[in-house]
Amino acid sequence: MENQTFDKSKSGSILQFAPLQSSVDEGFWHRLCSFKLNHWKTDESAVSISGFFAPCSHHRISNHLTVLSESLPSETNEDLSLKISSHSNRNKCAIPGTLYNTNTIQGFCQLDKQKLLKEEAEKIWDDIRNGKVEEDCALLSRFLLISFADLKKWRFYYSVAFPALVLDPPATLVDLKPASEWFSVEEAKSVSAACNEWRSSTVTAGVPFFLVTIASNSHATVRQLSEWESCQQDSEKVLFGFYDPCHLTNHPGWPLRNFLAFLHTRWNLETVPFFCYRENRGFADMSLSLVGEALISPQGWKDQAHVPKAVGWELDREKKLTRSVNLATSMDPTRLAESAADLNLKLMRWRALPSLDLGLLSATRCLLLGAGTLGCQVARTLMAWGVRKITLLDSGKVAMSNPLRQSLYTLEDCLNGGQYKAMAAERSLKSIFPAVDAKGVVMAIPMPGHPVSTQEESKVLDDCRQLQELIDSHDVIFLLTDTRESRWLPTLLSTNSNKITVNAALGFESFLVMRHGAGAVSSSKVAHALSSGMGNLSIGDEDKGTRLGCYFCNDVVAPIDSTSNRTLDQQCTVTRPGLAPIASALAVELLVGLLHHPLGIYAPVENSGLNASGSSEQPLGIIPHQIRGSLSQFSQMTLVGHASSSCTACSRIIVSEFQKNGMDFILKAINHPTYLEDLTGLTELQKSANSFDVDWDIEDEIDDDDCVEI
Numbered sequence: 001m002e003n004q005t006f007d008k009s010k011s012g013s014i015l016q017f018a019p020l021q022s023s024v025d026e027g028f029w030h031r032l033c034s035f036k037l038n039h040w041k042t043d044e045s046a047v048s049i050s051g052f053f054a055p056c057s058h059h060r061i062s063n064h065l066t067v068l069s070e071s072l073p074s075e076t077n078e079d080l081s082l083k084i085s086s087h088s089n090r091n092k093c094a095i096p097g098t099l100y101n102t103n104t105i106q107g108f109c110q111l112d113k114q115k116l117l118k119e120e121a122e123k124i125w126d127d128i129r130n131g132k133v134e135e136d137c138a139l140l141s142r143f144l145l146i147s148f149a150d151l152k153k154w155r156f157y158y159s160v161a162f163p164a165l166v167l168d169p170p171a172t173l174v175d176l177k178p179a180s181e182w183f184s185v186e187e188a189k190s191v192s193a194a195c196n197e198w199r200s201s202t203v204t205a206g207v208p209f210f211l212v213t214i215a216s217n218s219h220a221t222v223r224q225l226s227e228w229e230s231c232q233q234d235s236e237k238v239l240f241g242f243y244d245p246c247h248l249t250n251h252p253g254w255p256l257r258n259f260l261a262f263l264h265t266r267w268n269l270e271t272v273p274f275f276c277y278r279e280n281r282g283f284a285d286m287s288l289s290l291v292g293e294a295l296i297s298p299q300g301w302k303d304q305a306h307v308p309k310a311v312g313w314e315l316d317r318e319k320k321l322t323r324s325v326n327l328a329t330s331m332d333p334t335r336l337a338e339s340a341a342d343l344n345l346k347l348m349r350w351r352a353l354p355s356l357d358l359g360l361l362s363a364t365r366c367l368l369l370g371a372g373t374l375g376c377q378v379a380r381t382l383m384a385w386g387v388r389k390i391t392l393l394d395s396g397k398v399a400m401s402n403p404l405r406q407s408l409y410t411l412e413d414c415l416n417g418g419q420y421k422a423m424a425a426e427r428s429l430k431s432i433f434p435a436v437d438a439k440g441v442v443m444a445i446p447m448p449g450h451p452v453s454t455q456e457e458s459k460v461l462d463d464c465r466q467l468q469e470l471i472d473s474h475d476v477i478f479l480l481t482d483t484r485e486s487r488w489l490p491t492l493l494s495t496n497s498n499k500i501t502v503n504a505a506l507g508f509e510s511f512l513v514m515r516h517g518a519g520a521v522s523s524s525k526v527a528h529a530l531s532s533g534m535g536n537l538s539i540g541d542e543d544k545g546t547r548l549g550c551y552f553c554n555d556v557v558a559p560i561d562s563t564s565n566r567t568l569d570q571q572c573t574v575t576r577p578g579l580a581p582i583a584s585a586l587a588v589e590l591l592v593g594l595l596h597h598p599l600g601i602y603a604p605v606e607n608s609g610l611n612a613s614g615s616s617e618q619p620l621g622i623i624p625h626q627i628r629g630s631l632s633q634f635s636q637m638t639l640v641g642h643a644s645s646s647c648t649a650c651s652r653i654i655v656s657e658f659q660k661n662g663m664d665f666i667l668k669a670i671n672h673p674t675y676l677e678d679l680t681g682l683t684e685l686q687k688s689a690n691s692f693d694v695d696w697d698i699e700d701e702i703d704d705d706d707c708v709e710i
Contacts, residue, residue, distance in 0.1 A: 012173045012175065012293075013172070013173055014170045014171070014172065014173070015172060015252075016173075017251060017252060017254050017256060018246040018248050019162075019315070020064070020065055020162045020245060020246075020253065021062070021065070021314065022051075022064055023066045024066075024067045024145075024160075024323075025066060025068045026325075026327060027068060028067050028071055028072065029149070029156050030327075031069045031072050032101065032149055033149060033151055033339070035072060037346040037347070038346065040101065041349070041351075042103055044101065046099065046100055047072075047099040047101070048073065048096065049067070049072055049073070049096075049097045049145065050071045050094045050096060051065045051066065051094070051095050051097045051143050052065070052071070052092035052095075053066065053093055053095065053141075053208075053243070053245050054092065054093055054245070055277050055278050056244055056247045056278040056279065057278070057279045057280060057281065057282070058247060058280075061247055062246050062247045062248070062253075063245035065143060065245075066092075067145065071097070090199050090200065092206070093138070093205075093206045093207075093208045094138065095138045095142065095208070096138065096139065096142055096143075098120060098142070098143075099145045099146075099147065100144075100145070100146045100147070101146075101147045102146070105148050105150070105157065111146055113313060116144060116146065116161075117161050117163055117311075118310055120142050120144045120161070121163040121164075121307070121308070121309075121312075124142055124165065125308065127139045128261065129265065131266075133262055133266070134225050135226070137209035137210075138206075138207075138208055140208075140209060141255050142163055143160060143161065143162050143163070144160065144312075145158060145159075145160050146158060146159050147159075151339075152340070152343065153326075154327045155324060155326045155328070156325050157323070158323055158324075158325075159313065159321060159322050159323065160313075160321075161314065162254055162312045162314075163311075164254065164257040164258055164311055165258055165308040165309075166310060166311055167260065167296055169297070169299070171260055171294045172295040172296075173292060173293070173294060175292055175293055176251075176290055177292070178286070178289065178290060179191070179275065179286040179290060180289075182291040183286065184218065186218040187214055187220060188286045190214070191220040191286065192284040193220070194212070194220040195222055195277060196284050198210065199279075199284075204222075204224075208243040209242045209243075209255075209259055210224065210241045210242070211223040211224070211225060211227060211228065211231060211239070211241065212238070212239040212240075212241045212275050213231050213236040213239075214237045214238075214239075215236055238273070239274065239275040239291065240259065240273065241274070241277050242255050242256060242259055242274070242276065242277065243255070243277055244256075244276035244277055244278050244289070244290070252276045252290060260294055260296050261298075264296050270295060270296055271293065271295055272293065272295075272296065273292075273293050274291070274294060275291050276291070278290075334435055337433055338433075341383070341384075341433055342386065344384075345358055345385070345386050353620070354619075355596070355619045357596060358386050360595060361385055361386040361592070361595070362386050362389075363388075363389070364475050364595060365389040365391070365473070365475045366382055366389065366474060366475070366477075366478065367391045367470055367477050368390065368393065369393050369394075369479055369480060369486075369487075370393070370394055370478075370479070370481040370482065371392040371393070371396075371406075371425045372394070372396070372406055372480070372482060373405045373406050374480035374506070374587075375392055375394065375421075375480045376408040376409070377580055377584030378478055378480060378584045379408065379425065379429060380407060380408070381584060382588055383432070383436055385592055388435065388436055389437045390436060390437070390439075391438075391439045391441060391470065391474065392439070392440050392441070393422060393440075393441040393445075394422045394425075394441075394442070394443075395420075395422075395442060395444035395445075396421050398413040398419050398420075398421055398424055402414070405577060406421075408425045408429065409421070409424055409425075409428065420442045421440075422440030422441055422443075423440040423442065424440075425440055426440035427440075441466075444463065445463070445467060445481065445489055446464055446467075446489055446670055447483070447488065447489070447670065448485055448558060448559050448560070448669045449485050449559060449560040449561035449670075451671040451672075452671065461663050461666075461667070464489065464666055467490065471490065471499060472497050474499070476499065476501075476502065477499050477500070478504070478587065479551065485560065485561065487559075488559045488649050488669075489666065491516065492654060494516065494519075495520060495649065495650040496658060497519070498519035498601065500515070500516075500591070500594060500601050501515065501550070502587050502590060502591050503515075503516065503550075503587075504583045504584060505551075505583075506580060507575070508574055508575055508576065509576050509579065509630060509631045510579075510628070510631070510632075512627070513586045513590060513628075514625060514626040515594060516548065516549075516550040517548025517549060517625075517642075518547060518548070519650070519655070520651060520652040520655045546642065548625050548641070548642065549641040549643045549650070550650040552647050552649040552650070553641060553642075553643055553647045553649075554641060554644070556685065556686070557677065557682065558648045558669075558673070558674070558675075558676035558677045559648065559649075559676075576631050582629065582631075583629075586627050590624070592620060593621060593622075596619060596620055597618060597623055603623045605623070605625045605640045606618070606622035606624065624638035624639075625640040626638065626639040627639075646680040647680065648676040648677065648682070653679060653680060654680065657679060
């Protein structure tokens, strides 16, 4: 170095810079999708991101600017601010970037690229003039990323720019040589040691622009740019160093462009000795690194109002480069299916339902009792709403008549005597959506009016216990079975466990969908539940009729055997084909609305639900108790029915007796037809009614509300 001087009078060629290239990692696009769906939605505002590069480390390969998943800010950071310094290390020097993600491909194509580039260049220019670059020199290497994400096809279109201030006239390159030829042996050794020390420090490893000073004794030191003034006072020889990602031997890398602009603007330098720092296997390599001299004297830069022109878009054959990446072919099919399934739900939150709680839905555990026409439709609709934990219980097998109306089954499920519906439904759900946590349980539900022998009692009690365990381990119970009496035991167990219970029943052309009221718990338990964030609600005593009723509350008799001595049309599902899908959809919609109500299972009845402004008070609309519809009239109405103190399934006396005697109580209810009526007082009520000479005309509710599906 001491034998080498920089002579401004030397003639040279125009200084040309090797363009920087970008590499966007797949993980970045995955996180961008998450931000787009969950945070940005339709917002196209600029987002601060970071990119990473490192000095060239191979004599034949240049390093790219890489954009990674961590380039995006943390999703837990509300203002989505970027903290560049936390990302920096010796292998990933972080630089700031700006992302513009458009909502449509047309919007992407119509972006004014030159305007956006100019805006980023102005930021660099302002940072140079106000001194911010001396504090954070990474600001010299800002980059710009514009994109459009096709979230349906997992295809992404993007362009990258590295804004560079144009020197006018261009800088002149006096000389450029490998650093090993510029330095003496002692200087080269000392510079290498100083650079390695700089790169190994956690404080300076990510600082891409620096000073290299060489004392008269050949001792080299690497310093921050802010130490320029002190270097001048020490009369040391100074080179302006930067991390050079380029591998070429006859051109410096792109970061030097803005570095020269900074040096001239900040310190009025016209002769700049520069040091292109490059490495080999993580250590300074003086034979790969370059040292050169640039002469600069741009016109008009002293004018404070002047903003230099800018270039920097990645080019392909002299044209601005637009890239595309298709991740659908490289993604796991299960992950693709899950993303696609969630897409519609997340889009709903953009404008229509910002309060939609997808986490609540995906975590809700649903038990479907019955895997027939209703069960299949309910399961499909639950999955469409984002419910991921579904258990189906059924004891039947798939018959030839089932697949046309029961959407989870095919002809193959009917062969060789038929597969169990519960297991076939489990397989079908997983084939439709692999991410679903589906489980099939083959089991018959013990029913009152169907007495069992002494030999059968043990098996029946085991089934009762298993059913109780299933109900206790789930959040929501759907009653979708094909007989009225098969709904009695689940109703009792759900009431005892205070579980959300939704009932769907079919006639030939009419249907009933209802939610059961909260369990017949003590007022102190209700008060405690309401005090846990549910707000204030006045719930009267059960006998005053304020608790919502269950499926059996309007009955004046106990459930009996409804399957024996029936003709073929009474045994099979005889309903209009469109009825089950309608009832199933309403049942799931009722549940989703209930889950989003702040009072949950205690939500009061809303049959009109419109406030003074004409809109529903709840984001998903009203929360009725019962929905009754008729296809022949194309009509639908919402009704409310309060709990009966004589109900054979949910009344306080029934629940108390079950809590007291457990399985013995259930056996009595199964084996003795009048036991439930005697216990609840219905027997006395009938005797009292018979003592009067009055003809009772009691109409069956929607064909006895029986769901006659097999």
